[in-house]
Amino acid sequence: MTRRNAPVENASVLGDAFSMQQGVFADKSLLDVGHVPAPDHIVARNEEIRRLATALNPALTGGAPSNAFLYGKTGTGKSLCARYATTRIVEAAAENGVDVGRVIVDCSQDDTETRAVRATVRGLNDAEETGVVVPETGLGRSRYYGLLWEVLDARFDVALVVLDEIDCLDDTEYLMQLSRAAEAGKLDRCSVGVVGISNKIKYRNRLEERVKSSLQEREIVFTPYDREALREIIRSRLSAFDDDVVGEDVVSKCACLAAEEHGDARKAINLLRHAGELAASDGSDQLTADHVLDAKNVAERDRMRELIAGGTVQQKATLLAVTSLALVEKTRTFKTPEVYAAYEDICAETGLETLSKRRVHDLLREWEFLEVLEITRTGGGRARGSYLQHRLLEDPSLVRSAFDQSGRFAGVGFASGGTTTTWSNI
Structure with missing residues (x-):
């Protein structure tokens, strides 16, 4: 009988854990890692965006853009700036009557040459417009390349291929093919620009000389965010909370801890999220600096346990x-x-x-x-x-x-x- 009644007792104890946490969060999704902020919330990266836009600028009139590689530690805004700059180029080119395509390939998932080519052509293709069907499986690498060149010439004057986490690619041959497509006669109409994104500043040293010579890429380094930049980034996410829940002392504490340790915006936002969850779980209606410190300790311990495991x-x-x-x-x-x-x-x-x-x-x-x-x-x-x-x-x-x-x-x-x-x- 005791065992049969135990779940009822546990239900009363655990009830709060399965109920909605009120009084802290207004829109928790704004603190998600995948949330992309509005352009006016991109902080401390004007110079990097300007340099990338300059490299891609010829695309506005149908010319061949320069290739660009973005380097920097995780959470320094590389992917965010690449998405923003390439989107602006596509929109501005359209106003000039120039068709620019943009695709983002996650090389941590599409980590072989064949997978990367397939992801690129599938991301750029519109079967209703081109009449080209790109199957998920069943084709060899050379056939996927053939479909890619066909789709590019059929749809675009310029194509921007963003290769996120490019260092995960097991072969650099794809870079060679993209950078020399026009020169090799694979494309008649379309020009291709490559934007590579990597956490490893020495990635270029892994490239063969022929690939380096073909790419002639511009390098843009993203340094870790400083305290003031992190403070602005955190402030831009405060609408995730109810009014008057987060004070300036919490913002400063999150920014200070993040700046001292890593300068990583994602980790700073994650820290704020975890602090909010701790505040909600203990019934507080306001975040404090102590919540931030507790969240930091929990996050560090969990991260280290996962690394060791x-x-x-x-x-x-x-x-x-x-x-x-x-x-x-x-x-x-x-x-x-x-x-x-x-x-x-x-x-x-x-x-x-x-x-x-x-x-x-x-x-x-x-x-x-x-x-x-x-x-x-x-x-x-x-x-x-x-x-x-x-x-x-x-x-x-x-x-x-x-x-x-x-x-x-x-x-x-x-x-x-x-x-x-x-x-x-x-």
């Missing part, structure tokens, strides 16, 4: 080595021999196979790619050569908490300065 056992062991040193030594920067010694102790205690120094170095580089570590080469002074330093970018207590929740290395100990320290007691 997604790593292999050996990856986790290397990060645990750096984290354990940081907790004991009260510093976050260590030389490779120190990290490897801590790693060896962890392997000995857990029965894990000990990898070579070179392989451990590769695993540490993977944490660097995820922006958990920073690895730099430092000169050791005259006659001492150079060495690598590994700096933990995250709060070691936060990483420890994430490891505690993962459970894989609970109770693991290691030696530091001759003293064995137990992980669970740190």
Whole structure:
């Protein structure tokens, strides 16, 4: 009988969790990651938009636009500005009687040459106008290329192909084909301009010389947003809340935390959203700076837990080595021999196979790619050569908490300065 009645009791306890949260949000969708703000809410990117528009400007009169690559960390407005600038070009060209097409290809999804070509032609085609049918599957790469050239010449004077997360493409041959289509005689009427978007500033170094020579692209770098820009971005989303829910102290706290850590507008908006959810869940009718701090801690812990959960056992062991040193030594920067010694102790205690120094170095580089570590080469002074330093970018207590929740290395100990320290007691 107790078990049968338990759901009724739980229902009363959980009722609030499944009811609408009033008194905080007016339109929560304005805080969604995919929400595209109005043009007058694009903050601190006038110069980048101007440079991109200049590169694409020949399209306004049917000329061949310059190719452009946008670089910068996630959340710095690259995709937003690319969408805005290319949309304006299409609209302004139409006023001049010039047909400009625009397609956005997500290369994180369409990550092969064939998929990228197919996504491009399907995005630009209008079967009723061209009479061309582009199937989702069943055609080879060369046939998709043939359909692309056919559609472009049939519909447009100029086509702008925006390749978002271009570094995810497994082959650069597609860039070569797009940039040389007219020169190679594939197109009679249409000109093509490529706008590449990447989080990796060194992506261009991966391109073959023949591709670089063909593209001749203009590079536009998006630096992280500063505090004032983030403050304006956050203010532009306040209509997501009811009147008088968010004060200037909350706006400043969100902007300050985001500017100090990453300059990422998406993360700043996410932080505001999570703070609002915390306020709603505890029955508050107003956001406070404490809600923002609590939301930050929850978000960081969840993010780190997901990163650790997604790593292999050996990856986790290397990060645990750096984290354990940081907790004991009260510093976050260590030389490779120190990290490897801590790693060896962890392997000995857990029965894990000990990898070579070179392989451990590769695993540490993977944490660097995820922006958990920073690895730099430092000169050791005259006659001492150079060495690598590994700096933990995250709060070691936060990483420890994430490891505690993962459970894989609970109770693991290691030696530091001759003293064995137990992980669970740190």
